[in-house]
Amino acid sequence: DQQVKQNSPSLSVQEGRISILNCDYTNSMFDYFLWYKKYPAEGPTFLISISSIKDKNEDGRFTVFLNKSAKHLSLHIVPSQPGDSAVYFCAAETSGTYKYIFGTGTRLKVLA
């Protein structure tokens, strides 16, 4: 029962273009969403988050969009850089439960 899904296991994008990573969830009780970036042999590092009271949050080159009715969120990276090549995980939580549910990740490759 995978409550958070990232249906694209991999994505390749040219340097300078936009990268769009998608995430779908099934549990309507989730109200906080996060994106993490993971390099090989390292732990995930926090990238950006969004609360369910918002539909967009922006931090530099990274923007997360939340569509609650579709139970869908996406991470936009623009412009993409080779250093962005990593695995990206989305995660979701119901506030106060301390229980983060992670997607299976999308491997992004930014081509120089």
Added chain:
Amino acid sequence: DTAVSQTPKYLVTQMGNDKSIKCEQNLGHDTMYWYKQDSKKFLKIMFSYNNKELIINETVPNRFSPKSPDKAHLNLHINSLELGDSAVYFCASSQVLDASYEQYFGPGTRLTVT
């Protein structure tokens, strides 16, 4: 100056052995977690401790026993290791502040059971 550290980074052991993985965070966070990332790269929560109290136990076999001697440490002890325990184990910590729930992860411990 590592925020969340785990030891050891690699652990190779035989079936039936007992082993421990240590985790320490120097961020002053009050909540710590253990995650397991299996061969399919699925990152799944195992345990969560808040102020040394167990708050999440995700149907993990009781061969796995977390121990939190203080807020900065959450160790994972595994008894009678099985082949299926082979995975990467990540420790993480967080502090809930104004609805900010971001977690800080350690570098992971790759456990191989032979």
